[in-house]
Amino acid sequence: MTDQIARNEKQLGAILRRARRQADLTQEALGKQIHLRQATVSRLEAGEPAVQLSTLMAALYALDLELVVRPRSKGSAAEIEDLF
Amino acid sequence: MTDQIARNEKQLGAILRRARRQADLTQEALGKQIHLRQATVSRLEAGEPAVQLSTLMAALYALDLELVVRPRSKGSAAEIEDLF
DNA sequence: ACAATTAATACGCGATCGCGTATGTTGACA
DNA sequence: TGTCAACATACGCGATCGCGTATTAATTGT
Numbered sequence: 001m002t003d004q005i006a007r008n009e010k011q012l013g014a015i016l017r018r019a020r021r022q023a024d025l026t027q028e029a030l031g032k033q034i035h036l037r038q039a040t041v042s043r044l045e046a047g048e049p050a051v052q053l054s055t056l057m058a059a060l061y062a063l064d065l066e067l068v069v070r071p072r073s074k075g076s077a078a079e080i081e082d083l084f
Numbered sequence: 085m086t087d088q089i090a091r092n093e094k095q096l097g098a099i100l101r102r103a104r105r106q107a108d109l110t111q112e113a114l115g116k117q118i119h120l121r122q123a124t125v126s127r128l129e130a131g132e133p134a135v136q137l138s139t140l141m142a143a144l145y146a147l148d149l150e151l152v153v154r155p156r157s158k159g160s161a162a163e164i165e166d167l168f
Numbered sequence: 169a170c171a172a173t174t175a176a177t178a179c180g181c182g183a184t185c186g187c188g189t190a191t192g193t194t195g196a197c198a
Numbered sequence: 199t200g201t202c203a204a205c206a207t208a209c210g211c212g213a214t215c216g217c218g219t220a221t222t223a224a225t226t227g228t
Contacts, residue, residue: 120217121217123217127215134215135216136215
C-alpha cells in the first residue's frame with residue numbers, strides 16, 4: 001500500500017499531495033526546503049503536465065520518496081495511438 | 085532487478101534509454117509513437133532537468149512502463165540543504 | 169575504412185516555465 | 199459568521215520548453 005502507481009501527471013500530483021500532508025508540511029514549507037515557490041508546488045500537485053522534471057525530483061527528495069520505474073503491471077496495454 | 089530506482093533526472097534518463105533499447109526502438113521511432121521529436125527524446129534520456137513531466141509520462145507509456153512512488157529505501161536520508 | 173543508421177546539437181518560433189510579488193479563494197475552527 | 203492559515207491564481211520578467219527543420223557527431227555493420 002505504501003507503493004503508489006502514477007500513470008499520469010494528475011496521479012503523480014495526488015500522490016505528492018498526500019505525502020506532503022502526511023509529512024505535515026504546507027506547500028510553502030515544502031517549497032522552502034527545495035527552493036521552489038509555493039505556487040510551483042501547487043502546480044506540481046495539481047498535475048499540470050508542463051511542470052519540469054527537476055521540480056518533481058526536488059519534491060520527491062524533500063518528502064523522502066523515491067521513484068521506481070517498472071514494467072506496467074496489470075492490464076492496460078492499451079492503444080497508444082488513441083491517446084493522441 | 086526489473087525495478088529501477090531513479091533519484092535524479094540522470095538516472096531516470098538512463099533507465100529510459102535502457103528500456104528503449106531493450107524494446108529495440110530508435111529515439112525517432114519512440115518519439116513517433118508519442119508525438120515527440122527525436123531531439124526531445126534525446127534530451128529526456130540525457131537527463132536534462134527542465135524536460136517536462138508530460139514528456140516523461142508519454143515515454144513511459146510508450147515503453148510500457150509505470151512509475152511507482154515509495155518511501156526512500158536504504159540509506160540516503162542526506163542533508164537536503166547541502167544540495168542547494 | 170566506409171557507408172548507413174542513429175543520436176546530439178543548432179536556429180528561430182510561439183508558448184510556458186519558475187521567479188518575485190501580490191492578490192483571490194477556500195476551508196477549518198473559534 | 200468572521201478570522202486566519204493554506205492554497206490557487208495573476209502580472210511581468212528572463213530563460214527554456216518542444217516544435218519544424220537541418221546539420222553535425224557518433225555508432226554500427228560489413
